[in-house]
Amino acid sequence: MERRDFLKISAIGTASAALEGCGNPDHQLIRFIPEEDMLPGIATWKPSICTQCPAGCGLLVRVMQGEAEVIRHGQLGLIKMGLAKKLEGNPNHPINQGKLCPRGQTGLQVTYHPDRIRTPLARSGPRGSGQFKEITWDDAIKQLVSQLTPLLTDKKDGELAFVTSPLRGVRKNIVNTFAVALSGRPLTEFAFLDASVGQAANFASFGVQSLPTVDLGRSNYVISFGADFLGTWNSPVAQSIGYGTMRNGRPGQRGKFVHVEPRLSQTAANADEWISCNPGAEGAFALALAHVILAEKLRPAAAAGHASLPIEGWSQGLPDYAPEKVAAQIGTSPERITRIAREAAANAPAVALIGDTATAHTNGFFSAAAVNALNALLGSVGKPGGVLFSMPWTPMDPTRPLSELRSPKGATGADVSDSTHDLAGIISSKPSFVKALLLYNANPIFGTPESWQVREALEKVPFIASFGNFVDETSILADIILPDHSPLESWLDDAPPSGTAKTVASLAAPAMSPLHNTRAMPDVLLDVAQQLGGDLGKSLPWKTYDEALKAAFEHLRQQKGSVTATDPDDFWQKVQDQGGWWSVEEKAAPTAVDIAYGAPLKITPQFDGDPSQFPFHLLPYASQMWYDGSLANLPWMQEAPDPISSVMWGSWVEINTQTAAKLGIVQGDLLEVASQHGTLQAPAFVTPGIAPDCVAMPIGQGHTNFTRYASNRGANPISILAPLTDAETGSLAWAATRVKISRIGKGNMALFGGSLTETPPELKHR
Amino acid sequence: MSAHSFNRWVRVAIVGGVIVLGCSVLEWGLRAQEQSASPTPSDEVFTTQHRTVLAAIREYFGILPTPVQPIAFTHTVHLANGLQCVNCHTGVDQGPDARIPSVNFCMNCHRVIATDKPEIKKVAAYFARGEDIPWERVYGFEPSAHVKFNHAPHIRAGIDCKECHGDLATQTVAERKVNFTMGLCIQCHKQHKASIDCVTCHY
Numbered sequence: 001m002e003r004r005d006f007l008k009i010s011a012i013g014t015a016s017a018a019l020e021g022c023g024n025p026d027h028q029l030i031r032f033i034p035e036e037d038m039l040p041g042i043a044t045w046k047p048s049i050c051t052q053c054p055a056g057c058g059l060l061v062r063v064m065q066g067e068a069e070v071i072r073h074g075q076l077g078l079i080k081m082g083l084a085k086k087l088e089g090n091p092n093h094p095i096n097q098g099k100l101c102p103r104g105q106t107g108l109q110v111t112y113h114p115d116r117i118r119t120p121l122a123r124s125g126p127r128g129s130g131q132f133k134e135i136t137w138d139d140a141i142k143q144l145v146s147q148l149t150p151l152l153t154d155k156k157d158g159e160l161a162f163v164t165s166p167l168r169g170v171r172k173n174i175v176n177t178f179a180v181a182l183s184g185r186p187l188t189e190f191a192f193l194d195a196s197v198g199q200a201a202n203f204a205s206f207g208v209q210s211l212p213t214v215d216l217g218r219s220n221y222v223i224s225f226g227a228d229f230l231g232t233w234n235s236p237v238a239q240s241i242g243y244g245t246m247r248n249g250r251p252g253q254r255g256k257f258v259h260v261e262p263r264l265s266q267t268a269a270n271a272d273e274w275i276s277c278n279p280g281a282e283g284a285f286a287l288a289l290a291h292v293i294l295a296e297k298l299r300p301a302a303a304a305g306h307a308s309l310p311i312e313g314w315s316q317g318l319p320d321y322a323p324e325k326v327a328a329q330i331g332t333s334p335e336r337i338t339r340i341a342r343e344a345a346a347n348a349p350a351v352a353l354i355g356d357t358a359t360a361h362t363n364g365f366f367s368a369a370a371v372n373a374l375n376a377l378l379g380s381v382g383k384p385g386g387v388l389f390s391m392p393w394t395p396m397d398p399t400r401p402l403s404e405l406r407s408p409k410g411a412t413g414a415d416v417s418d419s420t421h422d423l424a425g426i427i428s429s430k431p432s433f434v435k436a437l438l439l440y441n442a443n444p445i446f447g448t449p450e451s452w453q454v455r456e457a458l459e460k461v462p463f464i465a466s467f468g469n470f471v472d473e474t475s476i477l478a479d480i481i482l483p484d485h486s487p488l489e490s491w492l493d494d495a496p497p498s499g500t501a502k503t504v505a506s507l508a509a510p511a512m513s514p515l516h517n518t519r520a521m522p523d524v525l526l527d528v529a530q531q532l533g534g535d536l537g538k539s540l541p542w543k544t545y546d547e548a549l550k551a552a553f554e555h556l557r558q559q560k561g562s563v564t565a566t567d568p569d570d571f572w573q574k575v576q577d578q579g580g581w582w583s584v585e586e587k588a589a590p591t592a593v594d595i596a597y598g599a600p601l602k603i604t605p606q607f608d609g610d611p612s613q614f615p616f617h618l619l620p621y622a623s624q625m626w627y628d629g630s631l632a633n634l635p636w637m638q639e640a641p642d643p644i645s646s647v648m649w650g651s652w653v654e655i656n657t658q659t660a661a662k663l664g665i666v667q668g669d670l671l672e673v674a675s676q677h678g679t680l681q682a683p684a685f686v687t688p689g690i691a692p693d694c695v696a697m698p699i700g701q702g703h704t705n706f707t708r709y710a711s712n713r714g715a716n717p718i719s720i721l722a723p724l725t726d727a728e729t730g731s732l733a734w735a736a737t738r739v740k741i742s743r744i745g746k747g748n749m750a751l752f753g754g755s756l757t758e759t760p761p762e763l764k765h766r
Numbered sequence: 767m768s769a770h771s772f773n774r775w776v777r778v779a780i781v782g783g784v785i786v787l788g789c790s791v792l793e794w795g796l797r798a799q800e801q802s803a804s805p806t807p808s809d810e811v812f813t814t815q816h817r818t819v820l821a822a823i824r825e826y827f828g829i830l831p832t833p834v835q836p837i838a839f840t841h842t843v844h845l846a847n848g849l850q851c852v853n854c855h856t857g858v859d860q861g862p863d864a865r866i867p868s869v870n871f872c873m874n875c876h877r878v879i880a881t882d883k884p885e886i887k888k889v890a891a892y893f894a895r896g897e898d899i900p901w902e903r904v905y906g907f908e909p910s911a912h913v914k915f916n917h918a919p920h921i922r923a924g925i926d927c928k929e930c931h932g933d934l935a936t937q938t939v940a941e942r943k944v945n946f947t948m949g950l951c952i953q954c955h956k957q958h959k960a961s962i963d964c965v966t967c968h969y
Contacts, residue, residue: 031898034868041862041916073896080868080898 029069030077035513038065038082047090047579048508049494051487052103053627054166054191055235056496056504058093058579059104061488061511062086070515071118084108084488084512089237090579092562093506095499096237103627104237106636110486111515113633115707116469117483118516127459130476130705137519140482144524145531147436147463148182152532157184161434161461165441165630166191169495169505170395170552174522174540175440178529181536192447192628192699192718192734193232197359200729201368202389205307205376208589210497212387214353216242217249219385221343221350222257223289225282225371226358230267231643232622233355235499243270256347258340260285261357263619263654263696264689266643273340276691278331279617279735280605282358283367285330285337286374287311287321292341294318299345299377307376310369310601331691349385350378357619360735365728366601382588389589392497393505395552439466440484440521445473446629446703449721449732451677467521470633472706484521489514491522491546493553494580501586505556507549509576520545556581601728608722609676609738618675618739619696620717626700629718632710633703641752642698644689648750651682651714654696655741660686663743670747673697675739678720683747695741815909825908830942833902837888841934851927851934862916866901869893904940905931913948913967923958 041064048059066083069076087108091098110116120140125131135143151159160183164175167189179187195211203209211234216222219242229239246255259271260282268274277285293299294317301308301317308314313321320326323334330337344350354371361367372381380386437458448454458464458477466475467484475481484490494506522545529540542548550572556563557571562582565571575581607617625640626632641648653671665671669684673695682697690696702716724733816822824831844854851858854871858864873893880886892899907913920930928934932943944950955962 031900033870033893033896033898037868039857039861040865042857042860077897 030075032070032072032077032079034080036082038080040065043085044082045088046509046511047092047577048087048488048511049492049506049579050087050096050100050104050107051492052107052631053232053236054496055095055237055499056168056494056506057096057100057104057235057237057499058090058506059100059107059508060088060090060579062088063511068515071517082512084111092578093580094502094504094582095235095496097241099237099241101237101240102625102640103631103637106631106634107487109634109636110469111488111512113470113707115471115633115709116486116516117471117481118518120483120517121481123479127479128477130471132471132481135480137482137517140480141524141528141531143480144465144482144528147465148528148532151183151435152534152536158433159183159435160185160438161436162187162438163190163440163442163444165189166194167440168497169393169493170549171493171522171545173395173552174525174545174548177539178525178536179438181529181539182532190442190444190447192732193622194731195234195355196731197364197726197729198355198368201359201365201372204310204365205369205372206381206389207306208389210389210392210589211355212389213498213501214239214242214351215349215385215388215501216255216351217245219246219349219351219380220253220255221347222246222255223340223344223350223352224257224259224261224267224271225286225352225354225367226261227353227355228265228267228622229353229355230270231265231624232627233267233353235496238499256343262617262691262694263357263621264644264687265621266624269644269689275332275336278329278691279357279619279694280361280363280367280607281326281330282354283363283370283603284321284326285332286352286354286367286370287318288323288326288330288337289341289344290314290370290374290377291318291321292323292338293345293377295322296342296345298342299379301377303379304373304376307369307373307381311373312601314373344378348378349380349383351375351380351386352378353387357621357735359726360733362606362724362727362733362736363601363603364726364731364733366603369601388501388586390497390501391503391583391587391589393495393503393556395493395495395505395555434461436463436465437461439464439468439475439478441468441630443472443474443630443706445477446706446716447718449677449723450719451721451723467524469518470707472633473704476705482521482524483516483518485510485514485518488512489518490520491549493549500582501588503561503583503587504580505553505582506580507553507575508579509546522548553581560584605736606724607736607738608724611738614675614738614740615693616739616741617691617694617735618673618717618720618737619690619694619735620699620721621696623698623700626698626710629700629703629706629710629716632700632713633707635709638709638713645685645687646752647685648752649713650749651697651701651717652685652749653682653741654685654687654690656690656692656694657686657688659692660684663741665741665743668747668749669743670745672742672744673715673717673720673739674742675720675722675737677722677737680715680717680720681744681747682715683749684743685749695739825910828908831902833904833939833942835902835939836900837885838938839885840938841940842936842938845935858917859921861918862914864917869898872899904942905946907946914969915967923960925954925958929954 043062043064045060046063048061050057050059062085063082064085065080067078067080068083070079087100087105089096089098089100120135120137121132122135124133160179162175162179164187167175176187179185198211199209214229216239227233230236230243257271258273258275259268260275260277261268262276262279264274294301304314313319323337327334327337352371352374354368359368375381375387382388445455464478466478466481468475469484469486488511490510492508496504526540526542526544529536553572553575554568557565557568561584563571563574563578565574622628624643625637631637638649645652653673655665665684667684667686670681671684673680673682697717699717701714702719703710705711721734722737724736725731726733811817812819812822816825854867855864869889869892872889876886876889889899907915930944934940952962
């Protein structure tokens with residue numbers, strides 16, 4: 001049949017179908033009276049804050065009148081309302097300066113996700129079954145109050161565990177005050193990709209417990225040890241802007257970039273030189289560079305100052321780290337080490353970064369401290385073109401004296417410890433001691449190795465409530481779910497510590513009205529605090545979150561910043577219009593160091609698994625799209641191809657071309673990856689961009705229960721990790737597991753190049 | 767007729783039959799889905815542009831449904847009583863679209879005016895139920911026309927509403943008195959010496 005015939009026939013067929021029915025489902029829906037009056041067709045741009053990763057970029061949200069399908073008074077219908085249509089970077093914001101990454105753009109889909117929790121839920125089946133029934137907000141809050149009342153009257157410390165994603169600013173103060181006043185235990189911030197090792201090392205070296213702002217734009221030489229600073233590490237948008245300036249923004253002056261990591265990441269692919277070092281040898285590499293600089297007197301040894309104290313043998317010129325001695329351990333040649341050291345010393349300002357897999361070994365703290373010492377030696381700490389530690393905004397906490405009544409270990413304020421071992425403490429030490437667990441956007445069951453047995457521990461907690469937008473592996477255990485607004489529907493505040501040398505206090509009013517029957521988590525806490533009364537009620541005196549925000553921001557009015565106003569209301573409005581307040585000057589954090597490291601640091605990395613039996617290092621890494629797995633529920637992130645492999649909608653195992661040839665593995669073969677602690681299956685992606693003795697997997701897939709888009713898709717490398725931790729900080733050493741590989745058949749992998757499947761087969765329309 | 771072309775027509779007929787049958791089944795299935803009464807938003811849509819297959823087909827053939835308005839709103843009476851178009855269709859001089867007033871706006875006057883008329887009682891009933899009046903669209907362009915229309919510059923140029931919408935003083939509910947074709951636009955643009963550059967409207 002010819003194409004023309006086919007079209008003719010199709011026309012006949014479809015025309016007759018068109019005659020049959022004239023039902024337009026839109027016309028069968030109720031239309032609710034609009035709750036706001038908007039001018040149709042005209043877009044307004046409202047500032048907001050990106051919550052997709054901890055960088056804290058500023059957003060502009062395009063809001064236009066549209067029709068949304070919503071439930072009001074128990075009925076389904078349409079409503080005309082202002083809807084967020086597009087997210088862009090806020091040009092005024094000092095961190096992202098108008099730019100936004102793909103993860104940020106996708107923030108829109110959180111609001112319109114078809115599997116968002118639309119109304120409070122109570123568990124109706126056995127715990128973990130995923131059976132919930134809808135309840136009213138009155139019921140939900142009544143249940144929460146009745147469960148928390150005994151904790152308040154018991155006066156026993158630590159009966160409440162409040163596990164959240166990393167929080168900052170006033171939001172953190174409210175949650176923390178609530179947790180401390182109720183049971184004396186501060187909130188526990190959980191994130192698989194937390195920066196606790198880097199933060200702890202920075203505290204030991206410089207006295208500042210945060211990641212630095214990297215002034216790439218003014219740097220001439222950059223050495224990155226594993227830090228995926230253009231993709232996921234620290235403040236990727238700010239760093240990408242700086243990187244662009246370093247490479248192309250200064251006529252006649254192009255900075256050099258060397259990346260040291262066993263895997264060719266997106267960042268490594270941008271480097272002038274990619275050096276594939278052995279896993280865990282990054283610290284030794286940094287000290288070998290320092291040795292050359294010291295031996296050849298390219299920089300004065302004293303320049304390192306306090307940062308050299310944790311490093312053994314610094315004053316003797318690091319004799320153990322002569323390039324000839326450690327080159328084999330690092331996996332490169334002594335000549336190369338010497339050359340890079342000379343280049344770095346000659347091209348000031350030079351800066352070294354460390355993060356991601358390099359700090360995820362059992363010697364992660366040592367490696368980070370070694371890089372800090374190298375940075376200090378290069379004279380790049382607190383200097384233009386180096387690493388800058390700025391003063392983060394710490395909102396005034398008027399509740400502090402009250403909450404200290406019950407604070408056991410000085411546990412209020414902004415400097416609460418936030419690492420995975422806190423969580424381990426809660427769940428492993430005395431699981432039965434925790435009477436109630438509150439969850440907010442944290443998914444520790446997905447983000448911890450199965451060998452930690454977090455699920456088993458949490459299942460024993462008598463009462464669990466979740467405030468999240470989605471049912472995930474952890475919140476499925478909840479007894480009640482009190483769904484939060486989406487970020488675009490919420491008041492937001494943020495105090496990002498890095499990304500700019502300025503002090504930043506971001507603020508956002510809701511960009512749109514809530515679509516569903518949800519309530520802002522801080523508002524619920526304030527309401528519950530008032531109902532519980534006592535110290536708790538007095539510690540949290542505000543009626544709503546925005547009232548608390550206004551009180552906190554009022555303190556900034558007297559300081560020299562981007563917003564000036566004499567009238568408090570005027571100031572409050574102007575801060576909202578701009579998307580926050582930031583200092584005019586760049587102010588460095590005080591670098592007072594009062595910790596002296598007596599004990600020598602653990603230098604040699606330890607790995608789980610016998611090399612003869614488990615020949616490969618498993619290197620999990622943060623996905624460009626799904627980040628730590630918390631964004632895998634967003635279909636735009638699922639269908640966006642990974643920048644290196646171009647894989648979509650699934651997991652893959654990166655394996656070296658030569659290794660694959662030796663094992664008879666070709667592209668797309670299904671592999672079984674086995675550690676001492678578990679196995680998983682994923683297709684092979686054969687690439688020269690990984691060391692022959694390593695395999696790498698992106699984190700983020702392998703959810704068992706996380707909306708229709710992420711559930712039962714791919715495999716989760718975290719699940720098979722060994723429970724090894726960094727020796728100094730106790731953080732999970734998530735790159736220290738050895739695995740073995742076997743081919744078990746033909747796999748299924750959607751690549752952007754070659755197979756243009758935007759939608760996976762099982763989600764295609766029937 | 768050669769054997770070859772006979773075979774061809776048999777194939778044509780079979781494929782045609784299958785398509786007609788397929789569409790009927792699809793239509794039946796879609797209707798069944800629409801009628802399920804549970805209050806959960808339907809996230810199953812045909813495409814983002816067209817909720818159903820039918821909507822896509824209609825647009826493809828340029829079939830515009832005749833609007834059936836829920837209330838026999840009379841433009842004649844409102845205009846005769848001295849109201850202007852822009853009193854209700856606000857925003858027409860500011861942006862691309864004119865507002866269709868919500869039931870709140872109607873009730874501003876009809877709390878007291880003509881409350882005994884049956885059509886006004888219908889309006890009051892919508893208001894009491896917390897529902898807006900489900901007006902149906904009369905004018906408009908399908909997405910496939912790839913045309914952007916903006917009311918505001920036309921109002922600023924002094925074009926009378928009736929040039930495009932007919933004389934509403936003689937209509938009860940608005941009817942599609944003027945058929946929007948590109949010829950009509952071009953003719954008027956030429957007459958008023960407005961730009962007839964493609965990208966004036968197609969961008």
